[in-house]
Structure formats: C-alpha cells, structure tokens
Amino acid sequence: MKEDYVASREEDLIHLESMLQRLFKITIESLEIVEETLKNPSLAAENDLSANAMLAEHLKDTIHSEALFFIAKWHPLGRLLLYVESIIKVSYDLFRIVKYAYEIVLTINMTSLSNIDEHVLLAAEHAKEMVIRSFEAFLKRVKEKAKGIEELDAKVDREYRSCLSRIASMDKVPKKDAASCIILRQIERIADHATYIARQTLRLFE
Amino acid sequence: MSNSQILIQQDKVYRKRRIINYIGLTVIVALFITAFLPLFHIVYVTTINGVKAVSKVGLLEFLTAPPNPVDPQNPGGIGPALVGTLILVVLTTVFAVLLALPAGVFIAEFRYSGMSRLTLLLALILMEFPTVLIGLTVYAIFVERLIGRYNMLAGAIALTIVVLPYMIVQISEALRHIPYNLREAAFSIGLTRFKTIYRILVPVARRGILVGVLIGLAKAAGETAPLLFTIGGAYKMVPESLLEEGGAVPLLIYHYIQQPSEAYHVLAWGAAFILMLVVMGVMLISRAVVKEVKL
Amino acid sequence: MVEYAVEVNDLHVWLGERHILQGVTFRCPERTVTAIMGPSGTGKSTVLRAINRLLDLNPEAKVRGRVKIFGVDVYSVEPYVVRRHVGMVFQEPNPFPHISIYDNVALGPKLHGIVRSKKELDELVKWALEKAMLWDEVKNRLYDLPTKLSGGQKQRLSLARALALKPRILLLDEPTANIDPVNAMKIEEAIKSIVREEGITVILVTHMPAQAVRISDFLVFMYKGKVVEQGPTRDVALHPRSELTERFMRGEL
Numbered sequence: 001m002k003e004d005y006v007a008s009r010e011e012d013l014i015h016l017e018s019m020l021q022r023l024f025k026i027t028i029e030s031l032e033i034v035e036e037t038l039k040n041p042s043l044a045a046e047n048d049l050s051a052n053a054m055l056a057e058h059l060k061d062t063i064h065s066e067a068l069f070f071i072a073k074w075h076p077l078g079r080l081l082l083y084v085e086s087i088i089k090v091s092y093d094l095f096r097i098v099k100y101a102y103e104i105v106l107t108i109n110m111t112s113l114s115n116i117d118e119h120v121l122l123a124a125e126h127a128k129e130m131v132i133r134s135f136e137a138f139l140k141r142v143k144e145k146a147k148g149i150e151e152l153d154a155k156v157d158r159e160y161r162s163c164l165s166r167i168a169s170m171d172k173v174p175k176k177d178a179a180s181c182i183i184l185r186q187i188e189r190i191a192d193h194a195t196y197i198a199r200q201t202l203r204l205f206e
Numbered sequence: 207m208s209n210s211q212i213l214i215q216q217d218k219v220y221r222k223r224r225i226i227n228y229i230g231l232t233v234i235v236a237l238f239i240t241a242f243l244p245l246f247h248i249v250y251v252t253t254i255n256g257v258k259a260v261s262k263v264g265l266l267e268f269l270t271a272p273p274n275p276v277d278p279q280n281p282g283g284i285g286p287a288l289v290g291t292l293i294l295v296v297l298t299t300v301f302a303v304l305l306a307l308p309a310g311v312f313i314a315e316f317r318y319s320g321m322s323r324l325t326l327l328l329a330l331i332l333m334e335f336p337t338v339l340i341g342l343t344v345y346a347i348f349v350e351r352l353i354g355r356y357n358m359l360a361g362a363i364a365l366t367i368v369v370l371p372y373m374i375v376q377i378s379e380a381l382r383h384i385p386y387n388l389r390e391a392a393f394s395i396g397l398t399r400f401k402t403i404y405r406i407l408v409p410v411a412r413r414g415i416l417v418g419v420l421i422g423l424a425k426a427a428g429e430t431a432p433l434l435f436t437i438g439g440a441y442k443m444v445p446e447s448l449l450e451e452g453g454a455v456p457l458l459i460y461h462y463i464q465q466p467s468e469a470y471h472v473l474a475w476g477a478a479f480i481l482m483l484v485v486m487g488v489m490l491i492s493r494a495v496v497k498e499v500k501l
Numbered sequence: 502m503v504e505y506a507v508e509v510n511d512l513h514v515w516l517g518e519r520h521i522l523q524g525v526t527f528r529c530p531e532r533t534v535t536a537i538m539g540p541s542g543t544g545k546s547t548v549l550r551a552i553n554r555l556l557d558l559n560p561e562a563k564v565r566g567r568v569k570i571f572g573v574d575v576y577s578v579e580p581y582v583v584r585r586h587v588g589m590v591f592q593e594p595n596p597f598p599h600i601s602i603y604d605n606v607a608l609g610p611k612l613h614g615i616v617r618s619k620k621e622l623d624e625l626v627k628w629a630l631e632k633a634m635l636w637d638e639v640k641n642r643l644y645d646l647p648t649k650l651s652g653g654q655k656q657r658l659s660l661a662r663a664l665a666l667k668p669r670i671l672l673l674d675e676p677t678a679n680i681d682p683v684n685a686m687k688i689e690e691a692i693k694s695i696v697r698e699e700g701i702t703v704i705l706v707t708h709m710p711a712q713a714v715r716i717s718d719f720l721v722f723m724y725k726g727k728v729v730e731q732g733p734t735r736d737v738a739l740h741p742r743s744e745l746t747e748r749f750m751r752g753e754l
Contacts, residue, residue: 008690069739072711074711074715318560318561385593387591387593388595390555390591390595391591391595393558393584394584394663395584395585395588395608395662395663395666396612396666397581401612405608405612409600410597
C-alpha cells in the first residue's frame, strides 16, 4: 500500500497507463463478444456486457481522478501535460466504446433477431480493428499506426449511410433492416471514438 | 499634461536634486579631509624625518647596530631595541592568545550565561583602563616585589594585560558572526559542545581570530606606557634572559626624544619611522585577511 | 503493540513568553515519510528541533510533553546520542565551509568512531554521496572546499552529511525551500530512495502541499502551534475534513 504513496513520477505514470490498459482489455473483450453475438444472435451475452460497462465506467472514473491527482502532484507541463490530458480523453473514448458494445448486444437481444447481415459483421470487425490499431498507436507512441484510421472510419460511415438510404426507400421497414441500421449506427459511433483516439495520438506525437 | 511634458518637468526636479547632492558631497569630503589631516600630517612628518635619519647610516645598519648617540656623525641604529620589541611582541602574543581564545569562546558560545556577560563587561572596562596604571601595577608586583629589577617578562605581562581585551572582543565577535545554522549543523551530527567549538567554530572563524591576534600584535609593538616602569630601557644590548632589563622601540623613542642632543633625536625619528611601518604593515595585513573571509 | 519510529505526545514548547507548540501529538510508523505541513510561523520547525533536542541550544526554550524514538524518551538520554541517530537537514544549505566535501561527510563517522579503516570510511562517504545523488557531480573534486558548490549541491551535501551517520530517523526542515526546482526534484528523489532502500523514517517539514503529496505517506497539518488534521496523505490532501486544511490546500492560508 505504501509503495502507492511514495512513488516517483514515472511510476505514477506507469500506474495510470496500466489502468488504461485494463480498460482497453475490457473494451476488446466486449467487442469480441459483439462479434460472437453478431455471428450467433442467440448468444445471451447481455449480462456479461452490462458488467463490463459498469467496470469500464468505474475504471474511467478512477483514471480521471488519478490523472487529475497526477497533475496536482507533479505539475507536469509541455508534452507530459498533453499526454495526461490524452489519457483522460482516451479513457472516456474506451468507456463509450464498451457502452456501445453493450447497446449493440442489447439491440440484438431485444429485437430477437435470428441472423444478421454479413456487412454489419464486417463493419463491426472494421471497428474493432480500428480500436486496436489506434490504442496501440497511442500507447506505443507510434503515429504511423494511427494513420489510415480515418479511411476505415469513412468506410464504416458509408456502410451506415447506405443502410439509412436503403430504409429510406422502403415504405414498411422490416425489423431486421431497422435493427441492422441501429446496430450500424452504434458501430459507427465506436469507429468515431477509435478515430478520436487516433487523432489524440497524431496530435501528441507529431 | 502629455507624457513628454511630465518627463521634462521631472528632469528639472532631478537637476535641482543633483545640485543639492553635489553640495552635500563637497561638505562631506571637506569634513573627511579635516578629520584625517592629522593622520596624513603624522605620516608625512615621520616619513620626512625618519627617512633622513635612517639614510644617515643606511637601513641595514640602522636596523641592526646598537645606538651610539655620542657621535653625531655616526649615531648607530636601534638593533637591540628592535630585538627587544620582537621578544615582547612574541611573548605578549603567546600569552594573550592563550588567555583570549578561551575567554572569547566563552563570551561567544555561552552568551546567555551571566558569567559570559560579566567577562565581556570586564574586557570592555579593561580596554578603557589607562595603560600607565597597568604598567604601574605590574611594576608593583613583578618588578618591585617578585624579581627585584626591571625585566622583559614584566613588560610582556603588562603588554598582555593591555592587549588582552582587544583580542577577546575581536575573537568573540569573529565567533559570533558565524551563522547560527552552522552551529545547528554541527550539533545535528551529534557533536558535543566542545567538539563543535574546536572542530567547527574556531576553524571557521580562524581568519577573524587571526585579525584579532594581529591587532593585538600591532598594539603590543606600539605601546609605550606599560613599558615605562617594567623593562627599564637598556638600548645598547640585547638582554641575556627574560629576567634582565631590556629595551623596546617605542620606549626608545620616548626616552631619546627627551634628550638634549641632536643625535638622540635622529635615532628617535628613525625608530618612529620604523615603528610606523611595522604597525601599519600589520594593520594592512589584517585588513587583507578580513577581505578574504567567506562562508 | 506497534512500535513507532517517532511518537510525539502532547508536546508543548515555550520560547520565552511565547507558547509556540500547544499540545502536538502524532506518530510516525517505521519506514514511512510523514510530512508536517502548514503556513510559516506555525511551529513546524520547532517540532523537529524538539525531536532531536536542538531546542536545548536555546536557553529560552521550555519543553513539556513526551517525544519517543523507537520507544525511548529522547529527554531521558544524552542529546548527543539522540542526534547521532536522528539526522537533520536544514532549510538553509549549511555544509561546513572550512573543510573539504569529503571531510564534510566523513567528520561525523570519524568522530563517532563508526568506521574502522580509511577504506571503510571512503566507502561510507561514497555511499552517502550516492544516496544524496551528489556523487557523480563531486567525485572528481572530493577534496575541494564546498564553497564553490551551487546551492542545490550544498543542500545535497548537507543531506549526505546527515546520511553518513546511518541515522534511523531523518528530519528535513523545508530542505527545498531555498533551491531551484531541478535540485529540489533530485532531493525529493533522494528522500524516496532513502526511505525505500534504507528503511529510514523521514519527517519532512514543508509549506508546499504538492511536495507533501509527492513524497509523504502521512500528513500532519499544523496551524498556530496545534495539529489541525492528520492522516494518510491522500485522504488529507483530497478530502480534508477541516476548513483550515481545505483553505491551506487551496493556497489561501
């Protein structure tokens, strides 16, 4: 317990990063559950993801207060201050992603879909890849990895828009298409948060 | 009023102030010169007469030869008296340091105790004491009662009493000026009071202490009154022991200037010149030492 | 019963007529850093000087109450023994100006007979200077006088001098108040490693809340000679119970 108190600046920073990594692990786990559920909608993973969302929220809050405490304690300036600010922002992005993952599973369960379009699954895979790439870029401080995320984001966006225009052309929207659109909308939000993380990285390690 | 007008007006004010400043400075410099005129005069007269006297026989001869005032052409020098002064100064310095160092430390380091304050008070009183009385007292005890004749030791003792208060005050001041946090530092590593004093405080104040010693030394070299009734005044030869009669430069000046013959006066002026050089030299050295003090 | 490295119980100190400490009580577990924090003139430094009995130097000081180190009442033993085991670093860097850097560190161990040989002494001096994070800067001029060192280096030398006696307790009286931030950081790092690696118990007096938060396990907040609040550093720093502490943390006191 005392080691926590009498820590050096680097150790405090490592502590922050490790909490962020835990949050990231939860995020990826949630996205994997989403993929599983998209492949097999009868999987009742709602409770798992609800627990994940709660855990993620708690972690996010802890990271926020720890990061603020870090700033009060060490008076970081320059790049370090930006980095701590980014940790706060990234933790929020990851938390939102977990929350959307939960929403997706909730949507599938509530609408009791039996099968889901291939392109939705594809969009979900894209989104997950974006999250992994942008977060690794952030943590390993490699801005090259963060490049190209915007293109993937545009791809997911297009998927969502085409779904919207498809149901716009219909008079009566079947449950399956409506659900696909809602899910795509949530995937699109996940992709957006992944993009924010990538932008943080680019801004930070220019 | 525009900014430039303000500037111009202020400039006028400053010009007036500057003139007042010059007047003030002039007055101060004039007073300074008046105050130090006697000093310059003494140095001037002593140098003129002294150089004349010394050059009559040559510097080396003057510093080593015994006086021969019966021959106005070759009046000799002040050799034995100079040696006498040297003996007195060395003895006095040794005695005085042995007594003044503990006393100075006591005053500075136990400054809250009543005894320490009393010691300082006594030193200050002793400083104001007429030196001739000190000479008389030592005469009564050491010359008349204990030894039975004029002797160098009595002279050194009288000089020690004269010099002691100056040294005590200077040494205690030097110690007092050491920052308090050095004392705390010494105590904080578990040093005893005694070790703190001789390991830290005295070495740190050593320059200030040295200045005190030099001031005492200069005073011992220049004092006349304490020697009047103690060392007698034998200027022709160096005393064989400390219990013999002897001479000293200031006493020689005092005695010779009263003689009616010209040769005596020449010797006295030469001796005065040498004495002045020695005392001023010591003072200058002590000033230089003070400048070097750093913490 | 837990044995505390330092126990201060109902400590009162008068300096002349002034009642400087009015019943100060706190405890420091072994191998921890306790920060005593508060505005200036609150009596923080007086607490330290009561612990290692430097107050004895001031004949005006009157002390009442109990100060124990490792269960021993410091006022029941010789002050020199207490100070030998309780190191102290002062606000003003104060290495001895007349002896070399080496001798500054070596003087204590030599006079207390801690070392048996020159080699042992050399090693001890090196160790202390390393612990104070000064070794690299002075290893080539160990026999120079410390007068040429910068303020921060002088302060680290003072720290090394205290460490050379291998104290079990170290008292730090605003050690970084008069030095630049880089040196202050080095001293903070040094303090941490001393606590962790050597198991020394540290009491730090500081008027900077951020510094207290950086290096202490426990916080004691003092105001006008009294302890207002104390507890684990994070608790006191983040959730102060007293309005005074709150205001001090905000920088308004």
